[in-house]
Amino acid sequence: MSGRVRAVIIENEKEVKEYIRAVGCDLAGINAMAPKAVHRTLKLAGLPVAAANVIKQEMLAHGGDAAVHRGVIDNSVEKTDALLMGTLKQYEQLIYKLRMYPFGLQETAEAIKNVLLNIEGRSCRELRCRGKKVMLGERTLVMGILNVTPDSFSDGGRFDRLEEALEQAKRLVDEGADILDVGAESTRPQAAQVSAEEEIARLKPVLERLIPEIPIPISVDTYKSETAREVLAMGVEIINDVWGLKKDSEMAEVVAQYPDVPVILMHNQSGNHYQDLMGDIISSLAESVTIAEGAGIAPDNIIIDPGIGFGKDTDQNLEVMRRLKEFQALGKPVLLGTSRKSMIGKTLDLPVSERMEGTAATLTLGISLGIDIVRVHDVKEMARVTRMTDSMVRR
Known part of the structure; x- marks a missing residue:
């Protein structure tokens, strides 16, 4: 039975679409599921505490997470790095929400979007x-x-x-x-x-x-x-x-x-x-x-x-x-x-x-x-x- 289960290494969304297509899903299913199969970890440096709190809560709300300094919870630090963990789908939802916030988060949303696009792969x-x-x-x-x-x-x-x-x-x-x-x-x-x-x-x-x-x-x-x-x-x-x-x-x-x-x-x-x-x-x-x-x-x-x-x-x-x-x-x-x-x-x-x-x-x-x-x-x-x-x- 163990031979029926194997790990699949996914590099980008294009690859996962090919895997889902091979299973037999239709186009609508492929497009809906592919962003859920690609996980990315991003590091943000020097976030103000207010911005870090927003990002943490929004990632949690969409099923992802964000590691921040322990001092963020009681405002004992002014800034923190953040390690974001989520799927492409979760980042898509995060970017949508961050565009509605102050604290420089609109610029942060665009930076996250650009990095995700860059690491997805470049065309010839x-x-x-x-x-x-x-x-x-x-x-x-x-x-x-x-x-x-x-x-x-x-x-x-x-x-x-x-x-x-x-x-x-x-x-x-x-x-x-x-x-x-x-x-x-x-x-x-x-x-x-x-x-x-x-x-x-x-x-x-x-x-x-x-x-x-x-x-x-x-x-x-x-x-x-x-x-x-x-x-x-x-x-x-x-x-x-x-x-x-x-x-x-x-x-x-x-x-x-x-x-x-x-x-x-x-x-x-x-x-x-x-x-x-x-x-x-x-x-x-x-x-x-x-x-x-x-x-x-x-x-x-x-x-x-x-x-x-x-x-x-x-x-x-x-x-x-x-x-x-x-x-x-x-x-x-x-x-x-x-x-x-x-x-x-x-x-x-x-x-x-x-x-x-x-x-x-x-x-x-x-x-x-x-x-x-x-x-x-x-x-x-x-x-x-x-x-x-x-x-x-x-x-």
Whole structure:
């Protein structure tokens, strides 16, 4: 008899509709029951006590619940976080009721609605890169790394001469790269900072050859507005900012001048102290998104990167990897850059030259948790990993 009972893992409403349809229900029944089968847990930060009380009571009234600080009941605290627990149907009812309340709850209702929509899953769409197009959502995109630096942690000095850089770029394209990311300043810890003038001097001769010869979008890894302005004028299609537009106050405006140039916003910070690891990282990325959109960068041109290896120790990096799915709440494509990084080296006690299998493991986990783009050194091998993982995950 036990074989007749099994657990069914439901990721989203689309999946549960397929399960209900297979049972034999009609369309009306499918639409009525599907929102009851998907459970979501949401965390709200810094709610005023009055707002928290309303949310708690409304969730209870509809069969859900909300965990709040014990001081909410006697007003001994002014604010509280809240952990909401409910089905999509219960959230639908909560949102309807919150729109009728004061205490900022109308805005909270819209925020809850947007997060639920974002984590339900995104449809396939084109990412327009100044005439070059790549599809997001059909499969995991592979971004190949080309460092024209003398001191990058993994391949510094290998491709800092023009002909070697051009040869490597073409090799990455042939091996399956969908995007080429070119960097001219090492971002490894304790690396010497490079001026914009030096960065541009390293980039220009390479880009002058790559832009007309390479058929895939070319990204430049820089956080300096002067460098971005120069390479965008040359025709570069993507800007990859490891400081999420926060290091240089002019960066967002420079990128916004090019309507078809996507920007990658990475989480980064000095030191690795957090009040709430995932909450702080997601909040920081949300600030970067606000900066981008406030400057006029189109919402569909924004990609986020959790910043593995930046402002995080090994345990923190591993925890972020485990919880990559949480970044879907921001509603942006997610890029994952773990290739050969110290998280792998410290976990497996291996040098940079022996981290391919560890990199493959991180990519497989990342793809299963919903990331859209992987940034890698070993394109041929990692393209195979992404294709195999996609065949299981993106069915």
